[in-house]
Amino acid sequence: MVARMSDIQSNSASLKTNRPRIAIAGGGIGGLALAVALARRSYAPVVYERKPLDQIRSEGAFLTLAPNGINALRALGLAEAVIAAGLETRGLALFNEHGRRLAVVDYAAHRRQYGAPSVTVRRGALGAILLDAAIAAGIELRSATGIEDVELERDAVSVHASGTARYDALIACDGLRSRVRRRLFPELPEPRYSGLIGTGGVVEVDGIAPTDGLMNMTFGRRGFFGYIAEPGQPVMWFNSYPAPIDAIGQPADPQAYARYIETLHLGDPLDNARIMAAVPAIERHYPIFDMPDLARWSRGRVLLMGDAAHAVAPHSGQGASMAVEDAVVLAALFDDADGVQQAFARFFALRHDRAQAAIRVGRAAGQQKGAQGWLQLRLRDLVLPLVMPLAARAQARLFAFRADQAPLAQPVQ
Template identity: 45%
Template sequence: MCPIDDPAATMNRATTPEATIGICGAGVGGLALALRLARLGFHPVLFEARSKEAALSEGEFLTLASNGMNGLRAVDCYEEVLRQGLETRAIELCNARGKRLALIDQSDHLAAFGTPAVTIRRGVLTGILIEKCQAEGITIQFGRRVTKVDNHAHAVTLNFFEGAGLAVDLLVAADGLRSFVRTQIFPDYPQPQFTGLIGTGGIVDADIPATDGVMRMTFGEKAFFGYIKTASHPVYWFDSFPADTPDAVRALEPAALTAHVRQMHADDPEPNRSILQAVGQVERSYPIFDMPQLPVWSSGRVVLLGDAAHAIGPHAGQGASMAIEDAVVLSSCLVATLDYGAAFARYEALRRPRIARVVKLTRQNASRKRKNSRLSLFLRDLLLPLLIPMTVRASRRLFAYRVDLDPLEANTSFESGRKDAA
């Protein structure tokens, strides 16, 4: 890392072991990238606008499918995440009356893909990655909000709201859906688009039966609801409901938002209503956005990663997993060549086809949550049991991807959908 007034010191070493690679954003993707780069001999430095405390407390929980869990092997965090998470062995889909539409068995994922799916608190996952970075001597600067990015031929210089600016050899924008770096480097790129759904969720102690590793989901008449619970864990719950605008419930105070969420599920089968009655307050809502396909993911010495490049909605449980995969592939591309431009191009070429498949699956799943007319609900209940097997086959091909084994290969188990992965 070089002072901002000495950019010449960064010339001609962008992909050598002496290179300093700045990473804007200490989310799952940015932290995984820092760990992988350090293992490959680079000098990563992370900049995060939030405080460490905010980074550890933001969000509720997420599920890492087998492909994301295997990606954590590449940064030596797999065992700890598995230990602290909750194995998710099946997904049950029910209609608004509580009738089962489908049961998607995931109990063979350890045997088929090398790891089960795991549900884990987002803050716990972030904490595991931060602790690993700190143990390996990786610099993480919290409370460092970027205010300006200059993408020079010889270096990338950054200014911050507080503190001195600096220069890095390369910069990775891992700063999320609303990426500030992306707006600086690609000011003409489209903005994220509202999908018509708003989500909430939380973790609560509720006196309901354990689901024994089954994530139970209900297509209600007004909204979608899901939860999972074991004897040793509280209830992890989430929902999504249609809205005309992303601001539809943003102005509501927590008490009013809680009442609104309960009203959306007033006709749901039990135990959905009991779970929400146990919730003290729903603190905030999360409008769900989609990112239009971007023309390119890099310019000069700056490259996009994770949601900054391709926002993945929460409807297929792949957002964090895609960011982890991005991190492993990008770092492997950088170590394979002295030409950072070629490395960025290879990374994008490898990732785009897979991301496109995940986005397609995510949008299909999201469309089923927006049904609210009597006819559309009837047709969904009728057709969903017939469509689910196709979705399951597509999902299992996603899960079979082993970025930890061959990040620069086509991963034929995913591309061809080999029989043992289907």
């Protein structure tokens, strides 16, 4: 299926045809952001996405965009729409299994410090905003059409997907389990399993005390739980819990799985158990992986971007933000570089160290969520208030990047 709007043909026709012809594998957050960023610079990318377009508008639970992600969206003209669609997140409050508050990370000053707030938004709402922007820009969206194979040529790349087309470049935005990466980069390591499985959702439940913009997070006895609640809004919740790698298959019985997750939090403080009691079913969970440091992100005229290149664990709060940053920077590099492969080399040089910093933040946060023994828990309670300021400073270095202000002049952080 190819999505176009008849009333934007004049806009589509204005796109310059002498630009490199670029294919994008994947219509998720990174792929759509890249398509919009390229269209704003008069390119005419083609997006291949396995899912129907309507699924992009409804899939997933929610995510938090950090200030750097909102500022990257500002470069696409979409920041205000995303802020309006979500909840401004004013901080994190961390509690132990007894309900004792261990630390608070204050995000209230983000708008003043970084030019944008942190925002928690439904993933489908973010996808819909990006999708609508892509359609309005006249971008060719080949939905329900996955790329089956890729062939590198000296001066082109052939994409096989219900037919064959040749492009000057292919950008793989097809996620953690990237088919393009497996096909063209077989020597690269596989994603690393963290030992944790995550779930989450959005649920209507009465009687939950507002969290005043804080994401309340509990180190429960059997799992980690977080939620944000605002008056008149459904509760956004998530959890993670330790599990062996042979347990990461998707739940066969969504109702029974919801009740299992509820049992993990029956002894928790705050409103964790009440929230889970209101969840009727959980269709899927998300084993938490991140990407080992890859020696390369490109081969010939193919580039890995976003999670395909540098997947970060959700504990970092940077997955979506880094994908949108990638899109804005890469689009600018196509304009600035002398050819596709030079743009790819510069992209790796500019983005590699920053991506690794985000991965380290996610790994450090995830290690705390796996603590199980009595001694480990007590050490965590003692150490966490001391290390949180250090973690906040590491986050601040990520937050300060402004992809909307001359990204090629920005130092790598």
